[in-house]
Amino acid sequence: DQQVKQNSPSLSVQEGRISILNCDYTNSMFDYFLWYKKYPAEGPTFLISISSIKDKNEDGRFTVFLNKSAKHLSLHIVPSQPGDSAVYFCAATHRAAGGTSYGKLTFGQGTILTVHP
Amino acid sequence: DTEVTQTPKHLVMGMTNKKSLKCEQHMGHRAMYWYKQKAKKPPELMFVYSYEKLSINESVPSRFSPECPNSSLLNLHLHALQPEDSALYLCASSQVQFSSYNEQFFGPGTRLTVL
Numbered sequence: 001d002q003q004v005k006q007n008s009p010s011l012s013v014q015e016g017r018i019s020i021l022n023c024d025y026t027n028s029m030f031d032y033f034l035w036y037k038k039y040p041a042e043g044p045t046f047l048i049s050i051s052s053i054k055d056k057n058e059d060g061r062f063t064v065f066l067n068k069s070a071k072h073l074s075l076h077i078v079p080s081q082p083g084d085s086a087v088y089f090c091a092a093t094h095r096a097a098g099g100t101s102y103g104k105l106t107f108g109q110g111t112i113l114t115v116h117p
Numbered sequence: 118d119t120e121v122t123q124t125p126k127h128l129v130m131g132m133t134n135k136k137s138l139k140c141e142q143h144m145g146h147r148a149m150y151w152y153k154q155k156a157k158k159p160p161e162l163m164f165v166y167s168y169e170k171l172s173i174n175e176s177v178p179s180r181f182s183p184e185c186p187n188s189s190l191l192n193l194h195l196h197a198l199q200p201e202d203s204a205l206y207l208c209a210s211s212q213v214q215f216s217s218y219n220e221q222f223f224g225p226g227t228r229l230t231v232l
Contacts, residue, residue, distance in 0.1 A: 034220060043121070043207050043223030044160065089159055104173065105221060107159030 003027045004092050006108035013115050019077040021111050023090030026071065030092040034105070035064060035075045038087045047088075048075070080115045087112050120144075121224035123208050129230045132198060138227045140191040140208030148172075148214035149191040150221060151183060152207040160207055166191060167214040198231045205229075 005024045013019045023033075031052040036044035050057040050064045050073065057064050063076045077084055090108040121142045130136050140149065148167050152160035165173035166185040180202075182194040191208055205228050209221040 036223075041225070041228070043123075043209075043225045046220045046222065049220060104162055104165070105160075109159055110157075 002109075003030075004090055004106050004108040006088075006090055006111050008111050009109070010112040010114070013080045013113065015082055015115055015117050016079045019075075019080045019084065019113055019115065021075040021077075021088050021090075021113065023073045023075075023108055024071060025073075025092050027092070027094060027106075028071070029094040030106075032093045033064070033066060033073050034091045034093075035062075036089045036091060036107075037084075038089060038110070044089060077113075080113075082115045082117050085113055085115050121208055121210055121222050123206075123224035123227050125227060126225070127228045127230075129232065130195065130198065131232050132200070134198075135194070135196045137195065138193040138206055138208075138229075140193075140224055141189055142210040142222070142224075143189055144210065144222070145188075146210035146212055146222075147188060148211045149185060150209040150211075151191070151193050152209065152223075154205045154207055154226070164193075165214060172214055195229075198229075200231050203229055203231045 003026050034049040035047040037047050038044040048059050048062045048064050050066050055066050061077055066073045087110045089110045091105040093105050124139045128136060150165050151163040153163055154160045162175050163177045164183045169185045169188055180197050184192040205226040207226045208224040211221045
């Protein structure tokens with residue numbers, strides 16, 4: 001049962017244009033969402049996160065949007081740069097019974113972003 | 118210092134060998150994690166340590182044995198592994214475990230090959 005899904009295995013974008021990476025989740029208990037970027041032979045690097053009490057969070061060229069009713073989030077990168085080429089993982093975490101967070105990240109399968117010069 | 122370091126970077130071992138992976142962080146984080154990542158798959162959680170105590174074991178086979186000697190160090194002892202255990206092993210840390218709002222920082226990983 002895949003609770004976090006990234007349905008696009010890959011995305012190709014021209015430099016300077018917008019990259020939009022999508023992520024869907026099924027577990028309504030998830031209350032915090034993160035995006036990680038991963039280069040080959042390196043560990044994932046934290047990019048940006050959003051709490052379920054917000055619908056948008058922005059950090060420089062990166063913006064994450066959350067649509068709770070649709071259980072959908074997206075990462076926008078504007079403008080895209082060749083150095084953004086990497087695998088992008090969406091991740092979610094949730095509160096355990098009793099109201100405290102579990103601390104466990106559930107990852108999507110990842111989307112390979114290629115930004116062409 | 119916002120870095121998680123892992124050694125060795127690469128490891129090749131036979132099925133009868135005993136080896137250890139090491140992870141270190143100096144960010145004052147009190148939660149540390151081991152993940153396993155196979156090619157073209159997302160990271161899978163193996164173990165979580167919170168305040169140097171094992172908090173979560175995701176039903177990992179006993180041939181993997183974690184150890185947290187102090188708040189900065191995390192080891193993963195390997196014994197009698199199988200070829201299917203070949204993967205990238207990632208260590209991560211976060212300020213605390215029981216909080217929705219703390220990001221996990223990952224190390225570069227150890228690429229393990231079991232022959």
